[in-house]
Amino acid sequence: MNIGRAAKISGVSPKMIRYYEQTGLIPKAARQDSGYRDYDDADVHRLRFIRRARDLGFTVEQIGELLGLWSDRSRASADVKAFALEHIERLKEKMAEIEAMVRTLETLADHCHGDDRPDCPIIEGLAEEGGATPRLQPREPRRFGRSGGQSARRHAASSSNRTH
Amino acid sequence: MNIGRAAKISGVSPKMIRYYEQTGLIPKAARQDSGYRDYDDADVHRLRFIRRARDLGFTVEQIGELLGLWSDRSRASADVKAFALEHIERLKEKMAEIEAMVRTLETLADHCHGDDRPDCPIIEGLAEEGGATPRLQPREPRRFGRSGGQSARRHAASSSNRTH
DNA sequence: TGTGGGGCTTCCAACGATGGGAAGGTCAAG
């Protein structure tokens, strides 16, 4: 079947399928006479596996390991379990980080009148001269990107005139 | 003061300070005769503000808005509060997503013996033929990146011989 | 048989925030 069909039934976009192939996560697809990639049920099965793993927050690199564990019929279930538990720990750390943010923000927001007067403990908390807070996470990227909004991307910030 | 000093006392790396300037988040820094960027206490104050906002999970774009709210002495505290509450909602959504992952993974892990036998409900859950699960989040990037491991990247997976 | 539209191909760029590093200028202490 064509890549579009495989994409539809696996839930992985054609773009990503090509990307996974390119990076070596999946083997190079067979080709039809036309040059089109050709997928069978086993391929789609693997793609669905990948998609589920992504949905559970595994990185592509980790999915490579999971695929290895999947196809390794001699590996112990303990190996898989350890891998999963390790990942769960990472996820929980991430949750804890976000939870800390939420707690801080809610505390600030609780003290904010939220009326039409200008003084605001939220902004003051950010602007605060004293404590600095610089070593809360001295070397943690922490990122975790966006996720909610799927629409409205495009031309992010190219203006370069902000406080200017 | 030089950028290095400003970086140290604000907690924002020199790289990021230049990046923020380049993208217009902060105005162009003054320059010394040498061509070095020159920062005063107000600049550092703003950088610290930015850093705290980052630590609370705001994107650079949002921080631009926060800086606007900060310097706008006529805006209502309700505006700031609404902005913060909106952000809190996004964070909670993110937490909920991660929590769902954790729950799924823990369920799978609970059913896994974790011994030296090969059969493993975790892998089977990912490989599962039936339900598909494809429409749990039909169009959600969901990403949220890495966070724990900072070392070990490089040459991700270029082998292209995996299940091959 | 021609044609149109959709699918496929590859390649290149962008997103966001950050770090690494090269090539070169500046400064202060020895």
Next chain:
DNA sequence: CTTGACCTTCCCATCGTTGGAAGCCCCACA
């Protein structure tokens, strides 16, 4: 004057994903 720490600009990489351009392929319909 040299040395080393700092600064400058510029480019590249990360990670997963999407968008788009230029060009080929395929099928259905007239």
